[in-house]
Amino acid sequence: DARVTQTPRHKVTEMGQEVTMRCQPILGHNTVFWYRQTMMQGLELLAYFRNRAPLDDSGMPKDRFSAEMPDATLATLKIQPSEPRDSAVYFCASGYRTGLNTGELFFGEGSRLTVL
Amino acid sequence: GNSVTQMEGPVTLSEEAFLTINCTYTATGYPSLFWYVQYPGEGLQLLLKATKADDKGSNKGFEATYRKETTSFHLEKGSVQVSDSAVYFCALSSNDYKLSFGAGTTVTVRA
Numbered sequence: 175d176a177r178v179t180q181t182p183r184h185k186v187t188e189m190g191q192e193v194t195m196r197c198q199p200i201l202g203h204n205t206v207f208w209y210r211q212t213m214m215q216g217l218e219l220l221a222y223f224r225n226r227a228p229l230d231d232s233g234m235p236k237d238r239f240s241a242e243m244p245d246a247t248l249a250t251l252k253i254q255p256s257e258p259r260d261s262a263v264y265f266c267a268s269g270y271r272t273g274l275n276t277g278e279l280f281f282g283e284g285s286r287l288t289v290l
Numbered sequence: 291g292n293s294v295t296q297m298e299g300p301v302t303l304s305e306e307a308f309l310t311i312n313c314t315y316t317a318t319g320y321p322s323l324f325w326y327v328q329y330p331g332e333g334l335q336l337l338l339k340a341t342k343a344d345d346k347g348s349n350k351g352f353e354a355t356y357r358k359e360t361t362s363f364h365l366e367k368g369s370v371q372v373s374d375s376a377v378y379f380c381a382l383s384s385n386d387y388k389l390s391f392g393a394g395t396t397v398t399v400r401a
Contacts, residue, residue, distance in 0.1 A: 178333075207389070217379070217391045230388070265333055267389075277322050277383030281333035 197266030
């Protein structure tokens with residue numbers, strides 16, 4: 175069963191520490207998204223890649239967040255330095271984009287981050 | 291820009307009750323519309339979708355019809371079960387392929 179895999183599932187860290195979250199998209203998918211979910215803000219789009227190229231990262235605080243796709247099987251989201259307000263569940267999602275498809279995305283189970 | 295507005299929760303129902311969650315949208319072009327469901331501790335899963343006006347998406351007893359004239363995609367189920375307790379998200383995808391989500395509606399079904 176193809177699925178999006180995220181690590182770590184849970185992370186507790188102290189303020190100021192670097193946090194790296196990883197995502198393995200479904201093989202063959204050419205788009206990858208990072209979303210953040212909090213009770214207050216709901217689901218927020220942080221970054222969007224197509225064919226490994228970043229197309230939109232306007233939702234991401236640029237001073238501390240960075241997102242990359244070193245290869246087609248790995249997407250990373252890094253926070254440095256982390257702050258308590260970054261505590262949230264971070265979801266990775268992947269999909270296959272063509273001119274005719276409907277835009278369905280497949281989500282990972284999320285990485286729950288707690289910054290103390 | 292694209293946006294989705296869905297009814298606020300939480301919604302609490304008894305088993306076998308009828309469920310409706312309202313969703314309206316604003317979009318340029320001809321978006322595809324989705325309902326995603328999130329069970330506790332899990333990621334979002336696609337529940338159903340519709341890609342053009344008057345299409346009806348259905349899955350697991352849930353239905354939603356793409357209404358262009360009212361820009362709506364309301365989710366319905368005739369008889370809910372305890373296992374339907376989850377958060378439901380309405381979403382749309384337009385030409386840029388990004389999914390725009392509603393705020394989510396928490397549904398609790400009591401036995």
